Amino acid sequence: MSSGDLKFYYFDLQARGELTRLILAAAGRSYEDIRFGFDKWPEYKPKMILGQAPVLELADGTQLPQSLTIARYVAREAGLAGSDNLESAKIDAVVDTQKDVNETYFSKVFPEKDETKKAEELKKFLDETVTKHVENLGKLKKAYSKDEKYFVGDKLSWADLFVFQSIQALLQAVPEVKGKFGEQFKPLMDAINGNENIKKYLDARPQTAF
Amino acid sequence: MPSYKLYYFNVRSRAEVSRLIFAAAGEKYEDVRYEQDEWPAHKDEMPLGQIPVLEVDGVKLPQSRTIARYLAKQFHLAGKDNFEQAKVDAVVDTIYDLLNAFATPFFEKDEAKKEELTKKFLSEELPKHLQNFETLGKLYGNGGHFFVDNQLTWADLLFYNYIQSFMEFKADCLNNFPWLQQNRAEVEKQPKIAEYLKNRPNLQF
Numbered sequence: 001m002s003s004g005d006l007k008f009y010y011f012d013l014q015a016r017g018e019l020t021r022l023i024l025a026a027a028g029r030s031y032e033d034i035r036f037g038f039d040k041w042p043e044y045k046p047k048m049i050l051g052q053a054p055v056l057e058l059a060d061g062t063q064l065p066q067s068l069t070i071a072r073y074v075a076r077e078a079g080l081a082g083s084d085n086l087e088s089a090k091i092d093a094v095v096d097t098q099k100d101v102n103e104t105y106f107s108k109v110f111p112e113k114d115e116t117k118k119a120e121e122l123k124k125f126l127d128e129t130v131t132k133h134v135e136n137l138g139k140l141k142k143a144y145s146k147d148e149k150y151f152v153g154d155k156l157s158w159a160d161l162f163v164f165q166s167i168q169a170l171l172q173a174v175p176e177v178k179g180k181f182g183e184q185f186k187p188l189m190d191a192i193n194g195n196e197n198i199k200k201y202l203d204a205r206p207q208t209a210f
Numbered sequence: 211m212p213s214y215k216l217y218y219f220n221v222r223s224r225a226e227v228s229r230l231i232f233a234a235a236g237e238k239y240e241d242v243r244y245e246q247d248e249w250p251a252h253k254d255e256m257p258l259g260q261i262p263v264l265e266v267d268g269v270k271l272p273q274s275r276t277i278a279r280y281l282a283k284q285f286h287l288a289g290k291d292n293f294e295q296a297k298v299d300a301v302v303d304t305i306y307d308l309l310n311a312f313a314t315p316f317f318e319k320d321e322a323k324k325e326e327l328t329k330k331f332l333s334e335e336l337p338k339h340l341q342n343f344e345t346l347g348k349l350y351g352n353g354g355h356f357f358v359d360n361q362l363t364w365a366d367l368l369f370y371n372y373i374q375s376f377m378e379f380k381a382d383c384l385n386n387f388p389w390l391q392q393n394r395a396e397v398e399k400q401p402k403i404a405e406y407l408k409n410r411p412n413l414q415f
Contacts, residue, residue, distance in 0.1 A: 049349070050304070050342050064296050066303035073296035089271050089280035096273035097258065103310075136258050143257060143270070 005059035006031035008070075009044060013208045014169060016067040017054045022161045023071055025201030027078030035206075068095065075158035082157060090144040090152045094159035097140065098166050101133045105170065122174065130180045137163065138184060149187040156195070164192045173210060212284075214239035215265040216277075217256070219249070222371060222413050224274035225262040228281055230367040233406035235285035275302065282364035289358055297350040297358045301365035304346065305372060308339040312376075332380050343369065344389050355389070355396045362400060370397045375415050 008024070010017030012035035024031055036044055041053075048055045049063040056070040057063050064070050072092075075081040082088035109125050112118040140151065147154035151163065167185065170177050192198055214232075218225035220243040232239050244252060244261070253259045257272045264270070264277040271277055279299070282288035289295035312335075315327035347357050354360025357369070373394060376383055384391045397403060 050345065058293075062293075064300055066300045069296055069299035069303050072299060073292060076292045076295075085280060085283045086266065086269065088283075089276050092276035092279060093257075093271055093273045096276050139257055 007034055007057040008032065008054060009034045009036075009048065009057065010054040011035065011041070012037055012206065013210060014165070015210055018169070019067065019071045019158070019162050019165050020054065020056070020074055021205070022165055022198065022201065023074050023078060023080060023158050026080060026156065026161065026195060026198050027074070028197050029074070029078060068099065071158055071162070080156060080158045080161075082152060087152055087157075090140075091157045091159040094137070094140050094144070094151045095162050097133070097136055098159075098162050101129060102166055104129050105173075110173075126174070126177060126180060130177060134180060134182070134184075141184075149191045151188075156191070160188055160192065164189060169210065212267045214281075215242060216240070216262060217242045217244070217252070217265070218262040219244055219246070220411070220413070221415060222375075223415055225277075226371045227278045227364060227368045228262065228264065228274070229410070230371060230403065230406065231278060231281045231285060231287055231364055234287060234362065234367065234400060234403055235281075236402055237285055275306070278302075278364055278368070287362060287364050287367075289363055290361075294359055297346075298363045298365045301343070301346050301350070301357045302368055304339065304342055305365070305368050308336070309372060311335045311339070328379075332383070336376065336380070336383060337386070340384070340387050340390060344387055347389055347393060355392045357393065362397070366393060366397050367403075370394055378414065 045051050050065045054067050055063050082091050109121045112121050144152045151159045256263045257270050262274050263272050289298045315331050318324040350358045352360045356362050357365040
C-alpha cells in the first residue's frame, strides 16, 4: 500500500492532529504526514474542504474534515474501533467524555491572557474538572472493560489512544496535573508506550510546543 | 431484538435526534422524560451523572452524540460503509461546532454583552456555518437533497432539530440557503417523521 493513497494535512503540532497520527502508527498504516507552520496556512486553507485543518484526503481526492471524525474513520479501517456496534459505542462514549474535558481546558484555561485569572481557572480545572473526569473514566472503565489495561473489552482501541494522548498533552502543558491521575492508568500508558508500532512512532516524532 | 430505554428531560435539545432516529426507523423504545425536580433522585443511576443515557438490554451508554450514532447504525441511518459514515460524522461534528459557537452568547449573563454577542453570532458565525453545511451537502450528497449519498441519515435529522431552534431566534436564517431549506423539507416529508412531528409534545427547545 503506497503512502500516496492517504494524505493527512495538519499543522506541525500535536493538538488536534496527533490522535490520528497515533492511530495510523498503531495500525502500521503508511500515509503522507503533511505538516505546515502557521505562516504556510494561507496557502493550504483554500485547498481544505471547510477551510480548516486537520483534513484527511483519500486517493480519489475526497476530503474529510473534523479531527474526531477522521480519527474514528482510520480507527475503523484499522480494526481499532470495536468488534460490533455496541463496542464501538462504548468506545465513542469514552472519547466524547475525554473530549469534553479537553474542550474545557481549551476554552477556559488555555486562552486566558490575564495571569491571575488564568491561575484561578487552572486551579478550578485541576480541582474540579480533572478530579471528576478521573472518576468518570474509572466508572466507564469498570462498566466496559474486560481487562486491566484497556477501556473497552480486552483490546486496544482508539479511545485508549485518545486518553493516552490527552493525558500526555496535558502533562506537557500543566505538569502539576501529574498527581491527579494516580496509578489507575499506568497499565494502559505502559501498554501503549510498549506497543512496538507506537513506540517506533513516538521515538521518531518531531518535538512540538503542543 | 434489543430493548431500548432513553432517559432525558422533557425537552428536545440533546435527545431529540435520537427520538427522531427511532421515529424514522419505526422502532420502539421507552421514552423516559424526567421533570427537573425528579432528576436528582436518578442522577446516581447514570454512568456520568448526566443525561441523555440510552439503556440497551441493561447496558447504559452516556453521551448524546454516541447514543445517536449507535442508534443510527442499528437502524441503517448512519451511512452504508465506513467512508459514508465518516461523511455523516463530518456533517454532525460541523453541526455541533455551530452549537458550541452559539453557547457563548447564549450563556452570557451580562445583558448588553449578550445582545452584542448574539448579534455577532447571527450576522457572522451562523451564516459561515450554514455555508459550510451547504458545501458538505453539495460535495457529499451525490446530487440529492440529503447530506450524504442522497439518503436520509442522522445528519439530516440532527440538522433538522437544531435549525428549528435557531429559527426561533432568526426565522429567516435559511433565506440565502435554498439547498438547506430543501433538505429540511425532505426530512419533514418522510411519512414516519411527519407522523412523529405531528404527535410529539410541542417544546420550545
